[in-house]
Amino acid sequence: MMQENSLTRRGRERLNHRRQILDAAVKLFSEFGYHNVSMHRIAKKAEFAIGTMYKFFSNKEALYRAMIMEFAEKVNAAIIEALEIPGDETEKIRNYVKIKGDVLIRNTTVLRLYVSGTQGAGMDLTAGLNEEIGQMYDQVLIRLAQVFETGIKEKRFKPLLAPYYLAVAIESLTNAFLLLWLKDPQQHPYMDNVETIMEIFFNNVRTA
Amino acid sequence: MMQENSLTRRGRERLNHRRQILDAAVKLFSEFGYHNVSMHRIAKKAEFAIGTMYKFFSNKEALYRAMIMEFAEKVNAAIIEALEIPGDETEKIRNYVKIKGDVLIRNTTVLRLYVSGTQGAGMDLTAGLNEEIGQMYDQVLIRLAQVFETGIKEKRFKPLLAPYYLAVAIESLTNAFLLLWLKDPQQHPYMDNVETIMEIFFNNVRTA
Amino acid sequence: MMQENSLTRRGRERLNHRRQILDAAVKLFSEFGYHNVSMHRIAKKAEFAIGTMYKFFSNKEALYRAMIMEFAEKVNAAIIEALEIPGDETEKIRNYVKIKGDVLIRNTTVLRLYVSGTQGAGMDLTAGLNEEIGQMYDQVLIRLAQVFETGIKEKRFKPLLAPYYLAVAIESLTNAFLLLWLKDPQQHPYMDNVETIMEIFFNNVRTA
Amino acid sequence: MMQENSLTRRGRERLNHRRQILDAAVKLFSEFGYHNVSMHRIAKKAEFAIGTMYKFFSNKEALYRAMIMEFAEKVNAAIIEALEIPGDETEKIRNYVKIKGDVLIRNTTVLRLYVSGTQGAGMDLTAGLNEEIGQMYDQVLIRLAQVFETGIKEKRFKPLLAPYYLAVAIESLTNAFLLLWLKDPQQHPYMDNVETIMEIFFNNVRTA
DNA sequence: TATGAATGAGGTTTCATTCAT
DNA sequence: CATGAATGAAACCTCATTCAT
CATH class of the missing domain: 1.10.10.60 (Homeodomain-like)
Known part of the structure; x- marks a missing residue:
C-alpha cells in the first residue's frame, strides 16, 4: 500500500x-x-x-545547526569514504585531497561555510553551537590522523610529528587552496597547486 | 622630560x-x-x-574597521620587519614564523580576528569592508612571496611552486597552529609544532 | 448582502x-x-x-506621504467635482469656495495640513516629498485656472490677470479664511466672510 | 571714556x-x-x-524665537512705517504692499519663514512659541485693519467687510504672490501681479 | 568668558518569534 | 498542518544640553 x-x-x-x-x-x-x-x-x-x-x-539557530550538520555530514562521509578506499597511506591522503576538492568544488555554495567552520573563528554563533560544529569537523581530523598513525606504525611515514598535527596541516593547506580557488577559479586551480604542495610535503614525510 | x-x-x-x-x-x-x-x-x-x-x-562599521586596521597594521609591521632582518631566505621565513607567533600569542584577544580575517570567510561584514580588510591582509602574503621569489632566483629554493602559493601555504599552516594553540595552549605549543612542520616543508624546498 | x-x-x-x-x-x-x-x-x-x-x-516618511496623498486626493476630488457641476464660471467658483469649505471644515484635523501643504513653506520634509506634495496641490490650481481661462474666453471675465494668478488668489483667500475659522469657529464664520470677499473680488472681474 | x-x-x-x-x-x-x-x-x-x-x-527654541522675533520686528517696523507715510488709505495700502515686497524680496532667506509664520500652520514648534509668534505677526494685521477702519470712517472705503478681514485678505494675497515669486522670480514678478490683484480688489472697496 | 568633549534620552527601524485563523 | 499578521525587544544612531577646563 x-x-x-x-x-x-x-x-x-x-x-x-x-x-x-x-x-x-x-x-x-x-x-x-x-x-x-x-x-x-x-x-x-x-x-x-x-x-x-x-x-x-524550532528557531534560527536550530535551522543553522541542521544545515551545517547535514552538510558537514555529507562532506565528512565523502571524505571518510575516500580514506577507506584500499591502498597505502599515501594513496589514502591523495584520495582525501582529491575527494575533498571534488565535493567542495561541486558545492561552492557551502565551501566558505565549511572553511569558516573548520578553521574559522566562528565568532558569529553562540558558544554552544560553535562547540558542536567544531566537534563535527574534528571527526575528519581524527580519522585523518588515524591514517597517519597507521602510516607511521607501518613505517611508511617517519614519526616526525604527532599524527593529529599532520592532519591539521593538510586540512589547513587544502582549505587554503580551496579558498584561493573560490576567489578566482581560473587563476588558481585547486588540484594542480595542492598536488604540488602535497608532493613537497610528503616527500619528506615518507620513508624511502 | x-x-x-x-x-x-x-x-x-x-x-x-x-x-x-x-x-x-x-x-x-x-x-x-x-x-x-x-x-x-x-x-x-x-x-x-x-x-x-x-x-x-562615525558608525559601528567604522569602529570595526579602525580596530581591525590598527591591529593588522601592528601585526603586519612586525611581520614585515621580521622579513627585513638580514639573513638568507630560510632564516627570513623562520623569523616570520617566530615573530608572527610572538605577536599573536601576546595578543590572544585578536588572534581569532586575525585568522578569520586572513582566512577571509568573513561573511559577516559589508562587501566593501571585507574587501578592504582582505587587501590589508594580502600585503603580508605578497611580501612573503617576494622572499620566496628571491630565494628561487638565488637558487636557494627550488622553483617547485609559484612563490605566492608558497606564501599562502605557510600563512595557512601558521594560522592553523596558532588556532590550535589558542584552543589549548598547554597541549598544543605553537613553536615546536610549527617548527617541525616548517622543517618538513622546507627540507624539500631548499636546494642541497 | x-x-x-x-x-x-x-x-x-x-x-x-x-x-x-x-x-x-x-x-x-x-x-x-x-x-x-x-x-x-x-x-x-x-x-x-x-x-x-x-x-x-516602509518608513515614517512613507506613512506621512500616504496620509497626505490620501487626504489631498480626497479634497482634490471633491473640489474638481465641484468645478464640474454645470453652470457658468461664476457659479463654478462659488461651488469651489463652498465645497472646499465644506470638506475642510468637516476634516478639521487635516485643515492645517492642507494649508501648510498648499501655501506653506514645508521646510519640514525631504525635498523629494515636498516636491511631490506640491505637485499634488498644484493640480487644483491648474484646474481652477482653466475655469478662469474659459470664463475669459467666453467674455464673462475680464482678462485682467493671468488665469493661474486668479487661481492662486482665491486659493490663498479661502485658505486664509479657513485658518481663521479654525482659530475661532464662533467668531470667524467661513462662508459669510469668504462670500463677501468673493463678491468684492468678482464684482470687478466679471463683465457686465 | x-x-x-x-x-x-x-x-x-x-x-x-x-x-x-x-x-x-x-x-x-x-x-x-x-x-x-x-x-x-x-x-x-x-x-x-x-x-x-x-x-x-538658553536653548534651541529660545534662539529660534529670538531670530523670528527680531526678523518679524524688522519687517513689522518697516511695514508699520509704510502705513504711517502720509496719504489717504489707498496710498497707505499701496505702500504696505510695496514695502512688504521690498523688505521680503531683499531678505529672501526669511521670506519662507515669514509666510509660514503668518500662515500660522507652524506645526513644528511647541504650542507656546507658536502662540507668541502668532501674536507677533498679528500686530501687522491689527495695524492694517486700523487703516481700513479709518478708511471706512472717512467714507473712502465701503463698509463691506470687517476691517480685520480685509487686512487678512491682503496679507494672504501678498504672501501668496511673494511665495510665487520665490519659486520662480523670473516668471512670477511680485509687484506687477500684486498690483493688478490690488486694483481688482480695491476698485470695489473704494467709494466712487 | 569661551570651549568642546561628554552625556543619555529618545528617535527610527529590524527581525526572531508567536498564535489565531 | 500551513499561514502570515502581529508582536516588541533591542539594535543603531542623533542631537540638545551640560560642565570642567
Missing part, C-alpha cells in the same frame, strides 16, 4: 519541505552569513510561510 | 579615550563577533556614554 | 488596520507636526505594535 | 557675536526648517563653539 521507504505521503512531503528549507538556507547563509540573513528571507526563498519554518526548526 | 608629542592635553586625552574605546571593542568583537556585540555594550565596557562612541567613530 | 469587494476577510482586515494607522497618523501629524510625532506614538494611538507600522508603511 | 553708545568693548563684542549667531540661524532655519537644523550646525556656521551658543540663548 505504502511506498518502498515506509513513509506515508505526508511523511514524504514533510521531508521534501524540510529539504527545500535547508536548501534555501544553505544558499543564503553561505553567501551572506548568519546574521545577514533573516528567517523571512529564507522563508521567501524556500516559498514557505514564516510560520512553517518554525514547524520544521 | 617625557616626549611631549606636540599635542595639547586635550588632544592627548582624546587619543587616550579613542584607545580605550578601541581596546574595549577589540576584546568584545574578538570574543563574540561583530554582530553579537552592540555599541552600547562596547560603550559600557569602555566606560563612555553611547554618544561619545559616535564622536570617535 | 454587503458588497463584498472581492476581498478575503484577511484582506479586508488589513485594509481596516491600514485605515486605523492612517487615522492615528492624521490626527497626530496635523496637531503636532511631522517631527514632533514619533512612530511609537502613532503606534500607540493606533493600538498596534511598532513593528506592525512598518508592515504597512 | 567709552564709546558713543554707552557700551563697553566687551558689550559691543557680545552684541556682534549674538548677531553672528542669529544670522547663521536665519539662514539655516529658513532653508531647512527648525527640526532639520542642529545646534551644532548653527554653531559651525556662526564659527562659535557649541557652548557659546548656550551663553547667548
